[in-house]
Amino acid sequence: MNEDMSIDQSPHDGGDSGSISLECDDLKVTLVGAAGPVDILRDVNFSVAKGEFVSILGASGSGKTTLLRVLGGLQAAAGGKVRCNGVRVSGPPAGVVTVFQDYANSLLPWRNIRRNVGLGIEASMSKDDCYSRVDEALALVNLQDRWNEYPWRLSGGMQQRVQIARALAMKPSILLMDEPFGALDAMTRASLQDELQHVQGLTGTTIVFVTHDVEEAVYLSDRVLVLQKTPAAVGLELATALPRPRDQMSTKESPDYLRLRHKVYEALGHRVGH
Amino acid sequence: MSRLTSRFNWLGFSTFFGFIVLWELLIRLKLISFDYVPPPSEVFVAARDLILNGEMQLNLQHTLTAALVGWIIASVVGVILGVLLAVLRPMWTYSMASVDALRSLPIVAFVPVAVLLFGFSLQMEIVLSFYGALWPVLLNTFAGMRDVEPRLLEVGRVMRLSKASRIWKLQLPSATSHIVVGMRLGLAISLVLTLVAEMVGNPAGLGFALVQAAQALQPAQMFAYIVAIGVSGIILNAGLIRVARLLFSGQMASSGESK
Amino acid sequence: MRGLLPLVLLLLIWQMFGQADSPYFPPPSTWVTGVQPLLADGVLLTALGWTSLTFLLGLVLATILGATLGTLVGSNRTMDRAFGPSLEFLRVLPAASLVPLAALILGYTMQMKLAVVVLPATWPILLSCRSARRSMSPVLLDVPKTLGLSRRDRVRKVLVPALTPAVLLGIRVAGPLALIITLLVEIVTRINGLGALMGTAQANFLSAQVYGLLVIAGALGFVVNWLVTRAESAVVLRMSGRVEG
Numbered sequence: 080m081n082e083d084m085s086i087d088q089s090p091h092d093g094g095d096s097g098s099i100s101l102e103c104d105d106l107k108v109t110l111v112g113a114a115g116p117v118d119i120l121r122d123v124n125f126s127v128a129k130g131e132f133v134s135i136l137g138a139s140g141s142g143k144t145t146l147l148r149v150l151g152g153l154q155a156a157a158g159g160k161v162r163c164n165g166v167r168v169s170g171p172p173a174g175v176v177t178v179f180q181d182y183a184n185s186l187l188p189w190r191n192i193r194r195n196v197g198l199g200i201e202a203s204m205s206k207d208d209c210y211s212r213v214d215e216a217l218a219l220v221n222l223q224d225r226w227n228e229y230p231w232r233l234s235g236g237m238q239q240r241v242q243i244a245r246a247l248a249m250k251p252s253i254l255l256m257d258e259p260f261g262a263l264d265a266m267t268r269a270s271l272q273d274e275l276q277h278v279q280g281l282t283g284t285t286i287v288f289v290t291h292d293v294e295e296a297v298y299l300s301d302r303v304l305v306l307q308k309t310p311a312a313v314g315l316e317l318a319t320a321l322p323r324p325r326d327q328m329s330t331k332e333s334p335d336y337l338r339l340r341h342k343v344y345e346a347l348g349h350r351v352g353h
Numbered sequence: 354m355s356r357l358t359s360r361f362n363w364l365g366f367s368t369f370f371g372f373i374v375l376w377e378l379l380i381r382l383k384l385i386s387f388d389y390v391p392p393p394s395e396v397f398v399a400a401r402d403l404i405l406n407g408e409m410q411l412n413l414q415h416t417l418t419a420a421l422v423g424w425i426i427a428s429v430v431g432v433i434l435g436v437l438l439a440v441l442r443p444m445w446t447y448s449m450a451s452v453d454a455l456r457s458l459p460i461v462a463f464v465p466v467a468v469l470l471f472g473f474s475l476q477m478e479i480v481l482s483f484y485g486a487l488w489p490v491l492l493n494t495f496a497g498m499r500d501v502e503p504r505l506l507e508v509g510r511v512m513r514l515s516k517a518s519r520i521w522k523l524q525l526p527s528a529t530s531h532i533v534v535g536m537r538l539g540l541a542i543s544l545v546l547t548l549v550a551e552m553v554g555n556p557a558g559l560g561f562a563l564v565q566a567a568q569a570l571q572p573a574q575m576f577a578y579i580v581a582i583g584v585s586g587i588i589l590n591a592g593l594i595r596v597a598r599l600l601f602s603g604q605m606a607s608s609g610e611s612k
Numbered sequence: 613m614r615g616l617l618p619l620v621l622l623l624l625i626w627q628m629f630g631q632a633d634s635p636y637f638p639p640p641s642t643w644v645t646g647v648q649p650l651l652a653d654g655v656l657l658t659a660l661g662w663t664s665l666t667f668l669l670g671l672v673l674a675t676i677l678g679a680t681l682g683t684l685v686g687s688n689r690t691m692d693r694a695f696g697p698s699l700e701f702l703r704v705l706p707a708a709s710l711v712p713l714a715a716l717i718l719g720y721t722m723q724m725k726l727a728v729v730v731l732p733a734t735w736p737i738l739l740s741c742r743s744a745r746r747s748m749s750p751v752l753l754d755v756p757k758t759l760g761l762s763r764r765d766r767v768r769k770v771l772v773p774a775l776t777p778a779v780l781l782g783i784r785v786a787g788p789l790a791l792i793i794t795l796l797v798e799i800v801t802r803i804n805g806l807g808a809l810m811g812t813a814q815a816n817f818l819s820a821q822v823y824g825l826l827v828i829a830g831a832l833g834f835v836v837n838w839l840v841t842r843a844e845s846a847v848v849l850r851m852s853g854r855v856e857g
Contacts, residue, residue: 153507170510177511184504189526189603198522199512229603249512364690365697372698389717450615454830457837459788461796462807462829465814465822470636541706545796548708552800553811560708567712575713583705590704 100285107158118310134296137306176246193226216248236267400577415558423482435494486539493535497528529604646820663805670729682741737782744778787840
């Protein structure tokens with residue numbers, strides 16, 4: 080194991096370890112539609128602590144992808160500001176990497192896995208250093224043996240792991256993930272969720288994870304932010320405080336988990352015996 | 354579902370040779386006879402004689418050199434210009450309409466202009482070959498550079514790649530298959546223009562040989578030359594695809610898969 | 613519109629710095645006067661007539677030939693494999709190489725012109741119809757059979773409309789090609805038409821006339837391009853209408 084990987088000393092219980100990774104103040108995002116400009120997001124306020132795993136939960140079309148894109152500097156905000164590691168965001172910030180849902184379109188089909196993973200770092204270090212970083216990253220997602228393959232030869236789950244490895248190779252302080260497991264089947268999704276947890280445990284990266292899946296949000300995160308209403312804002316903020324490491328069986332059967340899950344569904348408008 | 358029990362198309366090739374045999378029989382049996390249409394056997398003899406006395410090789414060499422030199426220069430210039438046009442927005446806004454206008458000019462109409470300006474020379478052939486191949490390469494490069502998967506460009510922004518890196522690592526590889534298509538088109542055009550130039554201008558090469566053979570009433574020789582031209586075209590085209598697959602295996606294979 | 617700037621600029625600079633008596637680069641203003649002699653006795657008009665006639669006739673013949681052959685070859689896997697290589701070989705022969713031979717066999721006649729124009733112009737249409745026929749659902753042809761339609765009606769009411777878009781798309785490519793080959797034949801053989809005029813002007817070193825004729829050829833090319841693009845839009849419109857409806 081590489082000493083470079085910072086192993087967080089405090090348990091992941093909401094990341095109360097001091098510094099703030101990401102701040103979002105009075106964010107307003109406007110998109111121009113057929114009928115003129117429409118506010119997609121308004122008065123969005125939250126912050127993410129260093130090493131925290133935060134989920135942004137919302138229905139399709141709720142603006143959660145837009146929010147993530149603004150956080151990642153891929154889209155401009157109409158009002159308010161976003162700060163990553165204390166620096167105002169205007170364009171993709173250093174130390175922040177976005178992982179997209181469509182893994183097939185995000186990998187370079189003419190490069191093998193190793194060169195794909197090295198895309199972000201090859202310009203700034205020697206070939207040997209680059210390759211050793213790539214090997215570390217691939218080891219984190221258990222794809223070391225496939226370094227010489229081309230993306231189309233791998234399954235969907237593996238391709239997504241390659242995209243994650245590529246992000247990890249850059250040693251980001253913040254990882255933004257846009258429904259990364261949404262296009263995968265349930266079993267692959269479950270194993271990738273656990274792999275992601277494991278990776279975060281080793282690297283201590285701050286993760287902002289967008290999803291529409293309530294179970295996934297509660298299972299993975301330290302905190303869940305639910306986007307609600309139109310224009311969207313953070314309707315419910317819920318700290319999960321479930322013990323780590325979590326697993327698909329015992330965690331999901333624990334009363335705490337079920338209670339949290341119930342709360343989220345309630346907030347989303349579901350009722351018992353509906 | 355085609356049953357490719359043998360990858361070689363025996364049926365097709367036997368049909369082809371069947372036609373040739375039929376042609377031979379029809380003429381030999383005097384069932385059809387045109388002035389100046391020789392049977393395949395005579396064409397074969399004429400071809401053999403031309404090879405033996407070296408004329409075939411000489412003419413092939415002249416024409417192919419002119420066409421290929423012009424084509425190679427056009428490919429290099431075309432790719433560079435195509436990339437520039439795609440990357441420098443102002444350059445594009447201020448020239449696309451001109452490119453479109455020039456493009457609809459029938460290329461063969463430039464032959465008299467070239468003969469006028471450069472006289473009867475190899476230089477004239479190369480200039481024509483260059484001009485003809487330039488457009489398909491340029492336009493295909495341009496199209497390929499702009500046809501990049503948008504998500505890939507976003508990945509480039511996320512990775513904070515420099516503009517130059519994005520062009521070199523993302524756009525150009527994406528454009529490779531388009532460029533190869535443009536180069537194939539350009540090759541065909543170069544060959545045609547070179548032949549025409551030799552027929553009306555420079556008295557050398559295959560085009561001139563064809564005209565000479567016509568004047569000497571030697572249709573068998575003409576057929577031989579025509580077959581040689583056809584075969585050269587096939588070999589050059591196949592060679593180009595082979596080389597492209599070898600050099601750019603990743604780019605070619607992936608566009609075959611996904612696009 | 614701004615995109616025309618380089619072209620306009622080039623012409624302007626040429627006009628300003630070109631010398632009227634230059635043998636190689638007479639300025640644009642001289643082109644009009646250069647072409648004027650051809651307007652007398654309707655020489656230019658006749659030539660344009662010959663070029664247009666050859667082009668149109670050639671395109672029509674190529675369409676009929678290409679559509680028929682393409683549909684036939686595409687309807688039957690065995691025929692496709694049998695005739696494939698022969699057709700492929702014919703396809704790669706550059707039209708230019710056939711001109712002297714055609715002139716020898718058929719003489720300096722309209723038949724010769726058409727023979728040379730029709731052959732290469734057939735291919736885009738043939739290939740387009742072939743692939744369209746190949747990918748046609750067999751059900752489409754079975755339905756009229758079950759309805760008891762005669763063979764003639766089947767072809768007329770089902771096959772032709774189904775393949776029309778493919779034919780039009782083939783014409784999109786074949787059109788400009790037919791024009792180029794027409795001019796090619798005329799330039800090489802000097803038989804008649806715009807190409808012959810260009811060849812003669814070049815042989816007589818009438819550079820202004822050459823450039824003037826080049827512009828006219830360009831205008832002709834532009835018109836042909838415009839026409840075939842309309843055909844292409846008609847196809848796209850029809851197809852998108854079908855998808856929605």
